Amino acid sequence: MRKAWQPFLVAVTLVTVAAALRIWPLHALETRLAWLTFYPAVILTAFYGGFLAGFLGTILSCLTILLLWPAIAEHPYINDTIDWLGLLIFIGNCTLISGVAEAMRRARARAMESNKSLEAANRDLEREIARRQEAEEKIQTQNAQLEQRVRERTAELEETYRALRQNEERLRQAFDNMFEGVQIVSFDWRYLYFNDTFVRHSKHSRDDLAAHTVLELYPGIEKTNIYTVYERCFKERVAIQLQNEFKFPDGSVSWFELSFQPVPEGVFIISMDITDRKKAEADLRKLNAELEERVIQRTEQLELSNKELEAFSYSVSHDLRAPLRSIDGFSNVLLKEYQERLDDQGKDYLGRVRAAAQRMGQLIDDLLGLSRVSRAELRRETVDLSAMAQTILGGLQAGEPDRTVNAVIAGGVIAEGDARLLSVVLENLLANAWKFTQKRSGPTIEFGVKDTDGEHAYFVRDNGAGFEMKYADKLFGAFQRLHGSAEFEGTGIGLATVQRIVRRHGGRVWAEGQVNDGATFYFTL
């Protein structure tokens, strides 16, 4: 910025320069054109510094002329009125020039001012334009992004739509080809969808189903149970499953397994024709009932024959023995009271009669024992077989105190079973061992338990008469004997009884032996 005093310095300087120029080199002009150099000085000052500077230049120029003039002309400048006029003209001209210069300066200043604001406005405008451009670019970028996203979303939607279409197609195909009937019924009872199976189930044509409501196709359905199921599914929006016997308008009847599912449009129903299954079930029920009836009848028959058998046993027990008692009793009376009149042969015959009667009595008792074993209720408990064997052998020893038998009884042999029946088993086996060792020197009877194939096999072993292994399976049949009565007495029922008891316990019995080298009887429980 120009300082306020600069115009005045310019005025002083220029006037000084003008004065110097006028004195020298223009002194040749002498007194002529006295103001020649001062005009440009004032004009320049005015144009530089405005009116005030111009006016100062004018005054300074006047003072300079008035002061310096004697150095040029050797006389004062003012000599006459013309000189005053010249001075006044100079002042007037210069003032005019200063005014014009001032006006021009101001005009220029104003022009510059307005130019400045114009430039500022221009700059604002440019900034605005730049901002707008930026915004526009941003928008364009956003637009591009948006478009990209729209494209992506569209692609996604298309993909989804395609997937949906595919899915729908798949579902439709699945429904169409389902073994079960599928139908969608709207709230106004129209078929919105149905598959081929349902068409078969419905006993109507595809066109009929498409053109009519359920109520039109099955008049009277309103009075049936299935109608209330539809209604419930429509109104309460609940899933219902049921088996339904459906009567068609033509009078035929089919059974359907139905699944009702509420869907937004109405109800979705899956149906399966179970008429055949129902028929099979009914047949099966009938068959079962018949079978049950037959089982009941058979059981009754069995119970009856069991009762008869019991009555028979009872009767045998009472009645069959009575005559034997008479035979034996009166033979005995004869032998005692009529012995003088009987010779030895007669007595021998009577002895045979008695022996036979007693043998038959034993036979009857053994048979009854065998049948009792089958009828008796099995009560399982823990049984000490060692102690049991000890007691039985003690009893046998007491019966024949003269015999010496080496008894080897393993201690602590425990079994689960019916104590009474197991006692019968051991009685029979030990009595056999006792019996078949009677003709042997150094008889030994052994009782113990042995693990074979993971099961406990209890055994009774003796070193007596033994038997041939090829007859081993005959041992356990009723009345089967491997020895004659004369050799060893017996009824042949004991081992049959043993086998029956063991089998009733779920076990098995077998024997090993060799003639004259003893026998071993094993049993499991």
Place this chain on the structure above:
Amino acid sequence: MAKSQKDSRFILLVEDNPDDELLTIKALKESKIKNEVVVAHDGVEALDFLYGTGTHKGRDVRIVPDVILLDLKLPRIDGLEVLRRIRADERTKILPVVILTSSREEQDVMNGYRLGANSYIRKPVDFDNFSEAIRHLGLYWLVLNENPNRIRSPQ
């Protein structure tokens, strides 16, 4: 019969089989048991005797046997029923009753004891064993055993 019964101990044998009746009496004799034996051939007759009814109408029912040998399988009324009625009647409630029968069926033995039999003896087929059993029986019930009726009403 009535007179001697009043004083001496006697046996009531309820037996329908005449052979068994004869053999029982023989066995008793062999065992030197001299007591009188009254025989009833079925359940009805036994009850008539005990309670003075039917064919035994008017009999003095205070005279009771020392022991009753009772077969089970009897015509008309069977042995178990006879036993039941004896035990149900105040007059015979404590009479000794020995069941003497062919059967060894568990149900018979259990029912016999359940109805209050004093003893259960099975008749063996072997006559020697049979007379041995009868001997023991007579000895026990007629000699060793104190009869409750005699204590209650001495002559």
